[in-house]
């Protein structure tokens with residue numbers, strides 16, 4: 051017993067001696083700028099997965115508004131009033147309207163009790179007290195002079211807001227009405243009741259909140275877009291991901307089908323509808339209300355370079371692996387050329403004209419274009435070569451991005467890089483979804499990359515942990531901390547890595563297929579994950595040039611649990627350090643800034659950490675892992691700071 055007591059005293063003494071000494075002494079060479087940090091360095095990857103578009107950022111509240119889901123009445127039910135007399139009929143116009151063939155004929159047989167339908171929304175409709183909602187419908191009178199009552203109701207049928215429409219014409223016409231909501235409710239429904247007798251043909255039944263992002267019609271959810279804008283992203287890649295490829299070629303993403311009038315955008319099943327048996331989503335379709343025009347607008351709004359990715363004549367190789375014969379790639383090449391015209395062409399051109407007609411006469415200034423997503427093998431190289439050469443001939447100004455499959459190492463990746471090096475590609479898109487420890491071990495991934503190769507677009511990455519017996523891959527602080535450590539390596543190699551984005555971006559808490567994801571939401575709330583705050587801390591503290599941050603002449607890549615990188619911002623005259631302490635106790639670090647004088651003896655410190663590395667945010671507790679910002683006094687160009695245990699710190703200091 052006595053022996054044990056003595057050894058405990060010794061341990062405490064040794065620890066306190068160590069804790070007074072700095073564990074690391076770092077030199078930051080402020081006057082030795084190296085690689086430029088591209089303005090595109092930290093960006094966003096958008097894919098319509100996890101109900102990110104319909105049921106997510108696209109603010110439409112009505113699910114299956116045009117009755118084009120595989121089951122025409124999915125999302126709709128008949129009102130349950132046994133005394134009501136009525137009927138409905140789904141009519142298919144076929145070739146007369148090939149992009150939107152179906153409509154609904156609703157008939158009410160009496161003048162005493164209305165007959166109608168209820169739409170359930172996307173896991174309900176989130177509505178807010180005193181907010182305005184815009185209802186619209188394309189309708190024509192079929193028989194009688196009917197009136198349409200439009201109501202927002204709660205799950206008990208209590209009316210939360212209402213409006214009505216009448217005097218319908220016999221020709222298809224768009225009608226609009228607004229209603230105000232009297233209560234905040236997460237799971238409202240839309241009830242439309244026909245007062246007869248008579249019948250009405252109905253299509254494109256739509257309800258939008260008025261307070262969309264920038265109050266745009268057919269707009270986006272303001273709270274979700276704000277999260278993106280807050281990141282000040284350098285680029286936004288869209289529309290994916292595997293949705294670009296499709297299970298098979300018929301289901302590939304075709305941008306031309308996503309522009310123009312809403313009612314002409316042909317809906318398709320979302321490939322994530324059936325992808326995972328354990329997360330089925332049978333009501334997951336792409337209405338394309340959020341289409342390429344809206345993506346370009348979003349990019350412009352948040353100050354990000356638009357980075358569209360197009361299909362390269364190959365379906366997903368994990369699914370059907372269908373390919374288009376090499377001599378039939380012309381439509382794919384034409385799609386790419388036309389997209390460049392849509393984005394950059396004068397309003398007098400065909401596709402530039404459509405852009406102008408949709409409301410944007412000035413060009414979107416497209417500079418990047420991806421050909422293919424996660425493709426691999428000879429089939430990809432052959433197709434990429436043909437398509438990229440054809441685009442190059444006409445548009446040498448566009449930076450072309452090639453895929454590199456889903457591999458982070460191995461023969462298949464080496465083969466692709468070997469081929470791509472000799473081809474005219476500007477950037478190679480690498481993807482890595484790996485355990486958190488992979489990120490720690492690979493923070494030096496790009497230190498030895500061939501500087502003459504095409505640049506790297508780390509287009510999809512995320513740490514996937516197995517934090518419970520059955521893997522759940524939550525957005526834990528541990529996963530985010532490991533990503534932060536890895537990203538010091540991306541920043542240090544900014545001469546190789548020109549773009550990087552976490553993936554996927556959004557997930558609906560009730561309708562996700564893939565986890566982890568950067569931002570989660572329900573019908574009324576949005577929540578940033580620890581991973582989101584890591585991305586944001588990098589992208590809002592980018593700097594213009596990398597500067598060396600060294601210990602004994604070496605970069606910090608996990609020695610004694612420390613990862614570090616540094617940049618300066620030549621315009622604001624700030625040095626910005628990113629420091630990640632992965633050890634389970636605080637760390638004292640001495641920092642020596644060389645080659646610069648301070649303009650003030652102060653530093654801005656942002657710290658992201660949490661009590662337990664397995665902590666994660668939820669909608670209810672959205673700030674459990676949340677950055678804290680403080681200003682601290684420092685003694686001069688040489689000073690000491692204490693890094694919290696298991697923390698990511700951004701330190702900014704102004705110099706003269």
Ligand code: AHR
Nearest residue numbers: 290291292293424553554
């Ligand atoms: O981000 C989810 C998926 O992961 C993407 O669609 C695909 O590119 C990758 O396999």
